[in-house]
Amino acid sequence: MIHYFxxxxxxxxxRYSLVLGSxxxxxANCSSFIFRGRIRFKHVLNQLEIIGTQSLWIxxxxxxxxxxxxxxxxxxxxxxxxxxxxxxxxxGMALTRELAPIITATVLTGRAGSAMTAEISTMKVNEQIxxxxxxxxxxxxxxxxxxxxxxxxxxxLLTAFCIFMGMIGAYLVxxxxxxxxxxxxxxxxxxxxxxxxxxxxxxxxxxxxxxxSIVCCFYGLNASGGAKGVGEGTTNAVITTLLLLLFFDFIIxxxxxxxxI
Numbered sequence: 001m002i003h004y005f006x007x008x009x010x011x012x013x014x015r016y017s018l019v020l021g022s023x024x025x026x027x028a029n030c031s032s033f034i035f036r037g038r039i040r041f042k043h044v045l046n047q048l049e050i051i052g053t054q055s056l057w058i059x060x061x062x063x064x065x066x067x068x069x070x071x072x073x074x075x076x077x078x079x080x081x082x083x084x085x086x087x088x089x090x091x092g093m094a095l096t097r098e099l100a101p102i103i104t105a106t107v108l109t110g111r112a113g114s115a116m117t118a119e120i121s122t123m124k125v126n127e128q129i130x131x132x133x134x135x136x137x138x139x140x141x142x143x144x145x146x147x148x149x150x151x152x153x154x155x156x157l158l159t160a161f162c163i164f165m166g167m168i169g170a171y172l173v174x175x176x177x178x179x180x181x182x183x184x185x186x187x188x189x190x191x192x193x194x195x196x197x198x199x200x201x202x203x204x205x206x207x208x209x210x211x212x213s214i215v216c217c218f219y220g221l222n223a224s225g226g227a228k229g230v231g232e233g234t235t236n237a238v239i240t241t242l243l244l245l246l247f248f249d250f251i252i253x254x255x256x257x258x259x260x261i
Contacts, residue, residue, distance in 0.1 A: 044153075100163045
């Protein structure tokens with residue numbers, strides 16, 4: 001029994017190590033195309049519309065709900081100490097530094113990232129990727145790079161919308177439910193929230209945008225096994241992305257707070 005578990009752990013670790021190694025190689029390959037200027041700007045614009053514009057409404061709805069719920073939670077605690085006036089400041093700091101970047105990245109992973117993987121996986125199993133290679137077209141340059149650049153651009157912009165809509169949700173809760181004066185709400189928000197807080201959140205969103213796009217394109221280009229492979233690739237891409245987002249979130253937060261980058 002012990003031998004079985006050790007063998008299972010070893011095989012799983014080896015499999016994930018190989019995947020991470022291949023993912024790192026794919027990331028380096030795509031980065032080389034970007035730094036050398038081999039970018040298809042028309043495809044980037046198309047992907048910006050798909051990733052950014054079409055995701056805006058769901059980001060706004062999620063942010064409004066999260067801001068309102070967070071405002072209710074902290075407002076209930078602050079009401080015990082008669083400190084409802086700082087509800088907006090607390091919500092603003094939480095949204096800018098943590099909630100908005102991770103919520104935006106998670107929603108985009110589920111909507112745009114999974115669509116990327118499914119689309120590219122379908123092209124792979126239908127041998128369209130092989131046809132590109134036969135015509136001397138690099139799939140990473142033609143398919144992955146425009147999606148990665150579009151994600152890196154769109155994610156911070158959507159994070160900014162997420163912060164704005166989240167603050168509207170918190171504002172409505174503070175004013176309507178906890179009867180906070182509008183002037184006091186805005187004054188405390190300006191006093192506690194600084195541009196550095198917003199910048200830290202946007203830093204995270206850039207890394208998150210690169211993460212979900214690279215992982216989803218990687219799994220799409222390495223899919224196999226027909227329709228079943230498309231489903232498995234999409235599932236693995238989403239799971240891997242969410243785990244990496246949490247890992248990078250911790251690393252970036254540590255660097256911002258302890259190292260103060």
